[in-house]
Amino acid sequence: MRKLACFAFAFSAAIFLVSISDHITVVFAAVFAALLAVTVIFGALRRKAAPYLSVIVLGALFGAAWFFVYNIIFIKPALTLCGDRVELSAVVLDSSEPRDYGVRTEVRLLRDDMMSPRALVYEFGEDRILEPGDVISLSGKVLSSGRETENDYFFSRGIPLFVYADGSAELQDDKLDAGKYKKLIFLHRVCAKKINNKIEEIFPPFAVGIMQAVLTGTRLRLNDDSYLVSTLRTAGAAHIVAVSGMHLVFLVGLLRLVFGKGRIGNLICIPVIIAFMALTGFTASVVRAGVMQITMLVGLSFRWDYDGITALALALLLLCMQNPMSVKNGGLQLSFAATLGMLLFSDKLYNFFLRPFREGRFKRLYRGKLRRKGLSFVAASASSSLSALVFTVPITALMFGSVSVIAPVTNLLVLWAVSFMFATGAIAVAIGMVFSPAGHILALLSSAFVWYVRAVSSALARLPFASVYTISPYIKAWLVFMYAEFITLFFMKGVRGRFALFVASNLVVLSAAAGFSRLESALGKVTVTVLDVGQGQSIALSSEGHYVLVDCGGDSYTNAGDIAAEYFASMGQNSLDALILTHFHSDHVNGAAELLNRMSVDTLIIPELNEEEGGFRDYIINKAEEQGTDIVIVDDDSFEYAFGSVKSQIIPPLGGKNLNEMGLSAVFSSGDFDLVITGDMNADTEYRLTEYTQLPDAELFIAGHHGSKASNSEKLLSTITPECVIISLGENNYGHPSEEILARFKNAGAEVYRTDVNGTVTVRLGKDGGDD
Numbered sequence: 001m002r003k004l005a006c007f008a009f010a011f012s013a014a015i016f017l018v019s020i021s022d023h024i025t026v027v028f029a030a031v032f033a034a035l036l037a038v039t040v041i042f043g044a045l046r047r048k049a050a051p052y053l054s055v056i057v058l059g060a061l062f063g064a065a066w067f068f069v070y071n072i073i074f075i076k077p078a079l080t081l082c083g084d085r086v087e088l089s090a091v092v093l094d095s096s097e098p099r100d101y102g103v104r105t106e107v108r109l110l111r112d113d114m115m116s117p118r119a120l121v122y123e124f125g126e127d128r129i130l131e132p133g134d135v136i137s138l139s140g141k142v143l144s145s146g147r148e149t150e151n152d153y154f155f156s157r158g159i160p161l162f163v164y165a166d167g168s169a170e171l172q173d174d175k176l177d178a179g180k181y182k183k184l185i186f187l188h189r190v191c192a193k194k195i196n197n198k199i200e201e202i203f204p205p206f207a208v209g210i211m212q213a214v215l216t217g218t219r220l221r222l223n224d225d226s227y228l229v230s231t232l233r234t235a236g237a238a239h240i241v242a243v244s245g246m247h248l249v250f251l252v253g254l255l256r257l258v259f260g261k262g263r264i265g266n267l268i269c270i271p272v273i274i275a276f277m278a279l280t281g282f283t284a285s286v287v288r289a290g291v292m293q294i295t296m297l298v299g300l301s302f303r304w305d306y307d308g309i310t311a312l313a314l315a316l317l318l319l320c321m322q323n324p325m326s327v328k329n330g331g332l333q334l335s336f337a338a339t340l341g342m343l344l345f346s347d348k349l350y351n352f353f354l355r356p357f358r359e360g361r362f363k364r365l366y367r368g369k370l371r372r373k374g375l376s377f378v379a380a381s382a383s384s385s386l387s388a389l390v391f392t393v394p395i396t397a398l399m400f401g402s403v404s405v406i407a408p409v410t411n412l413l414v415l416w417a418v419s420f421m422f423a424t425g426a427i428a429v430a431i432g433m434v435f436s437p438a439g440h441i442l443a444l445l446s447s448a449f450v451w452y453v454r455a456v457s458s459a460l461a462r463l464p465f466a467s468v469y470t471i472s473p474y475i476k477a478w479l480v481f482m483y484a485e486f487i488t489l490f491f492m493k494g495v496r497g498r499f500a501l502f503v504a505s506n507l508v509v510l511s512a513a514a515g516f517s518r519l520e521s522a523l524g525k526v527t528v529t530v531l532d533v534g535q536g537q538s539i540a541l542s543s544e545g546h547y548v549l550v551d552c553g554g555d556s557y558t559n560a561g562d563i564a565a566e567y568f569a570s571m572g573q574n575s576l577d578a579l580i581l582t583h584f585h586s587d588h589v590n591g592a593a594e595l596l597n598r599m600s601v602d603t604l605i606i607p608e609l610n611e612e613e614g615g616f617r618d619y620i621i622n623k624a625e626e627q628g629t630d631i632v633i634v635d636d637d638s639f640e641y642a643f644g645s646v647k648s649q650i651i652p653p654l655g656g657k658n659l660n661e662m663g664l665s666a667v668f669s670s671g672d673f674d675l676v677i678t679g680d681m682n683a684d685t686e687y688r689l690t691e692y693t694q695l696p697d698a699e700l701f702i703a704g705h706h707g708s709k710a711s712n713s714e715k716l717l718s719t720i721t722p723e724c725v726i727i728s729l730g731e732n733n734y735g736h737p738s739e740e741i742l743a744r745f746k747n748a749g750a751e752v753y754r755t756d757v758n759g760t761v762t763v764r765l766g767k768d769g770g771d772d
Helices: 002-019 024-045 047-079 146-148 178-184 189-202 205-216 220-224 227-233 244-259 263-279 284-302 308-322 324-328 330-358 370-402 407-434 434-460 473-490 498-523 560-569 592-598 615-626 682-693 714-720 739-747
Strands: 087-091 103-109 118-124 135-144 159-167 400-405 466-467 527-531 536-543 546-553 575-580 600-607 630-634 639-643 647-652 665-670 674-676 701-702 724-729 749-755 763-765
Touching: 002 047, 002 308, 002 324, 047 308, 047 324, 118 135, 135 146, 135 220, 189 263, 189 407, 189 600, 205 220, 205 407, 205 434, 227 400, 227 434, 227 466, 227 560, 227 592, 244 284, 244 407, 263 284, 284 308, 284 330, 308 330, 324 330, 324 575, 330 370, 330 647, 370 400, 370 407, 370 473, 370 739, 407 434, 466 473, 466 498, 466 560, 473 498, 498 600, 536 560, 546 639, 560 592, 575 592, 575 639, 575 701, 575 714, 592 615, 600 639, 615 630, 630 639, 647 739, 647 749, 714 739, 739 749
Parallel strands: 118 159, 546 575, 575 600, 600 630, 674 701, 701 724, 724 749
Antiparallel strands: 087 103, 087 135, 103 118, 135 159, 400 466, 527 536, 527 763, 536 546, 639 647, 647 665, 665 674
């Protein structure tokens, strides 16, 4: 059995190594040569190891070979469509998702010249919802999903193409027997939609997003509530709303409770597991759990030995054979890493936690059936939570730049509720399909558990350092220390109290890291950080324990408000002295409401209100009023605002008909250090700015309008003579930054940094008053 595990893990590891390399052939040859050398050496020294090492080499060889074959058969032909406008026919795989710009639909292209690839079709200005099984024809531009997003997320889901449609897609039901197609192939999609509709009908609004995510894997409603998503992630509870193996385990447990734990009950579970996998879209975590559960049930039914490691490896092998790029999917990596940690360490931790009650000084507390069950539940929850973190912490740190420290506490408090939430929710939907009033009543019970999970997660997420962020070098140092100590203690079998030593030492080092992070920001004279929010702007300023944010918008995958909140949270800060919005264009404010959800803001400073500024303005003002934030409107006169050692002058709009010209500009000064921010104003307004106010020589200038050639005039630059310029921008079609402007900055003698190249950029004011 373990030979299968060796083969599967080697197969998947080879695929991963080859997929991340720019020199695939070289990496493959190096890996194969290294494994072959190890096989020969260890085979000569230990004959028992030779068969396993041979299987590892064979697995790696087949893995790399399959990656090549898959790319030749499936990926490269699909990518030949990219760059052109083509006429296409496609069958819809899932219901269209409404978006701000129109709708997005997952399809499979119908091609005779290649294996039919999957794609996402974007229809702009369209609100028609296509259904699974619909056959459509359209024309549009085809692009690579990897090149468009600059990552492999969609490739890892088996979607290599984006299609930007010219107009609306046309239904072509005559090309295919769509009725049979829907009934047979898309039955699971139809069922998922009916379940989602029933959830919408019987559950209160606050519970709909979570219940749809938990029962069918549909996250559209959940993702609309970005505050809830960020709260769950910060508290370490995001996995409970990402339909996963945990929910499948709940389902199997419920079925075995109803049908018994014998062979008949086990065999009844298997088709239900497959149906649930289909219902949730065959996500990696559910497939992993499904394969492991089916393997276990078959073993129990026919008295075969069950090995968790082998079952895990088999699931990984099947997923990689279906799509080799799935190894780069974050959900797959986290699911398999968590499960591997639990398989290796959960039992050991469980016995460690219970040993003092079974054998030690706390024996009295272990007497009585109720006490034993309670202690066993706590030990099981703690051991599974902690063991799951062993391998997932590095992945979340690299993937999200954060680690939820409070996660073990969150899981201990909410996992019991999640099991009841899932079970009662499933029963409520099933009964609601037959008799809606009864479904409504049961949904109220399930909704109580949803409310509890939300309340606990929200409360814990607001604690200082509930989640720590790798933007802090001290947190990075703690992570290195923790894993160095873990590896060291793991191999020191004879040391007593290893777990207690590990926990105590890491609590001390983590506390020190968090303390230094906060102390550095509290004692620092001035820090200016231009956050990487994509095509947008968000500038964090801190001085002597006071914090201000200028603008909060962008087009990055993560909401700009979350990026800003997490930056301040990395310093243990959950409140702001002020939020200053230069104007109400989305790339400067679309994260402001989320920020107000996550942080307490004392003062909101905005330009004079203008009816043309749209919904962002009203929504943000309403949100600020709900939070009790003071609102300062800067209209005719400059507004002076001080925080820490910084004095700021917020300059009112200087006219113009374009909304960019009706925004605020600002000067921040501390000693000999001056920072100038002009928002998106153009050259004409910059001229008025130089005439209106006494601008200082600027040590730092935030480039106007993301480096546009319509801004950053020679008049302004000659007035402020900046020493350093930071351009806040992401990938865009506006020509930002202009080559002309880059040359102008260079001629002005300024050092230039860009968030699209350098990422988040930080300037610190040194003790001598200079910046470093």
